[in-house]
Amino acid sequence: MRFLLAGLACLTWLALVGMTVWRHRARREAAAEPGAVLVIHASQTGTASALAKASAEALEVSGRKVALRSLASVTPAMLAEAGEALFVAATTGEGDPPDDAAGFLSRFATAKPDLSGLRYAVLALGDTHYRHFCAFGHALDRLLHDAGAAPVADLVEVDQGDAGALRHWQQNLRLFGASAALPDWEAPSYSRWKLAGRELLNPESAGGPMYRIRLTCAGEAPEWAAGDIAEVYPGDAEQAFAPKPELPHRDYSLATIPEEGELGLVVRLFRDEEGRSGLGSGFLCERAEIGADVALRIRSNPRFHTPAPEVPLVLIGNGTGISSLRAHLRARRPGTSNWLIYGER
Structure with a gap:
């Protein structure tokens, strides 16, 4: 009798679990x-x-x-x-x-x-x-x-x-509507860079403060092209090399090309209604000290690479959008047809 009751209890539990899973899937x-x-x-x-x-x-x-x-x-x-x-x-x-x-x-x-x-x-x-x-x-x-x-x-x-x-x-x-705080499905394979400089680009602007960020590679710098993306770990670089980094990365458009000898970004410092700075922008614009290690990976973005020299180029952007537009202009050969339309508050 005890085995029968135990079996019935087990079947009831399995039925409840199955119903819960089915309802979740059905929703x-x-x-x-x-x-x-x-x-x-x-x-x-x-x-x-x-x-x-x-x-x-x-x-x-x-x-x-x-x-x-x-x-x-x-x-x-x-x-x-x-x-x-x-x-x-x-x-x-x-x-x-x-x-x-x-x-x-x-x-x-x-x-x-x-x-x-x-x-x-x-x-x-x-x-x-x-x-x-x-x-x-x-x-x-x-x-x-x-x-x-x-x-x-x-x-x-x-x-x-x-x-x-x-x-x-x-x-x-x-x-x-997905949360920006969700961890990466698979963390980037970061390289180690140094924060070489930080410069405010828009003093007295009605918009939020916008900074030029300069980084140099601690080892051999990887190749990249105008239009590519920097995936930045927004915290202690040592954490980025752990098996499971604690923080999700942040994406930024590259503002420089390899021939310039350094990697540049243009980042606007974001603050929420309570005055707290953004995870990525706060790290690059405030928290990281000059000379500190920064974990970064370059992601190729071929759909946004610079077109062939014979193709006329019209670039339109505002705010930190100047970052990738500047890289495209630097990648163009002398004598090519280029037109930049840009605005900042």
């Missing part, structure tokens, strides 16, 4: 509630679905409602009703969509929906060993854009699970 995979972010995956091997799940969890723990869906189950009407959507799209073979995308593409072509009320972003997975890299992700991006949807950020390409590109995507999740 995610049900039709989107008002205000929920649709997180949609088109997966062939499971990588896209795993990244979509991680993206959904990042939004959920930050307080956003989420509906996690396979692209196979998504209808054009669902997208038209949604306010925000994230797409994680794999490409298979020589540029083909995953198997579960065929039904969606057929439904989309028939419906020709108006998606003018949709904000979206695309994470495209691929392999540069194939000729048509991330082809389906780009095709999906064009499809959404042509239907009137508004991209919140540029498409992010991921080559064979590149950790830097995934950190870029994780940064983009903040535009949909």
Whole structure:
């Protein structure tokens, strides 16, 4: 009798656990509630679905409602009703969509929906060993854009699970409500740099204080190009080299090119309503001492590299946007056609 009662108790406990898991999954995979972010995956091997799940969890723990869906189950009407959507799209073979995308593409072509009320972003997975890299992700991006949807950020390409590109995507999740305090899925492989100088660029400006940050590499400096990104660890450099760094990195556009002999950034000091400085900007503009070690990694950003010399270049920016624009101007050859339009309060 005791074994029977114990067995019944065990079965009851398993049923309760199963019901809890089912309800949690059902909440995610049900039709989107008002205000929920649709997180949609088109997966062939499971990588896209795993990244979509991680993206959904990042939004959920930050307080956003989420509906996690396979692209196979998504209808054009669902997208038209949604306010925000994230797409994680794999490409298979020589540029083909995953198997579960065929039904969606057929439904989309028939419906020709108006998606003018949709904000979206695309994470495209691929392999540069194939000729048509991330082809389906780009095709999906064009499809959404042509239907009137508004991209919140540029498409992010991921080559064979590149950790830097995934950190870029994780940064983009903040535009949909993810907390900036969430740890990196995979920490950058940092190099050691020295804070060589810090200069206030806009005294008496109506905007917040903006600083020129100068860094020199403690070892052999890596190569980079105008348009690339500095991933900075916003704390004690020794912590950055631990197996699990405590703090998430912060992204900054590079303001210099390697020929200048140092790495430059332009950073505005952010303060919240209570006067506390931002994690990254406070570290670079206030807390780090001149001569201190800074842990930094350079992430290639090929979609924003300087165009060929024969292409005329118009650069438009404001505030700290001057950082990457300056790097592009420095990368251009003498005699090229360039026009900079810039403003600062």
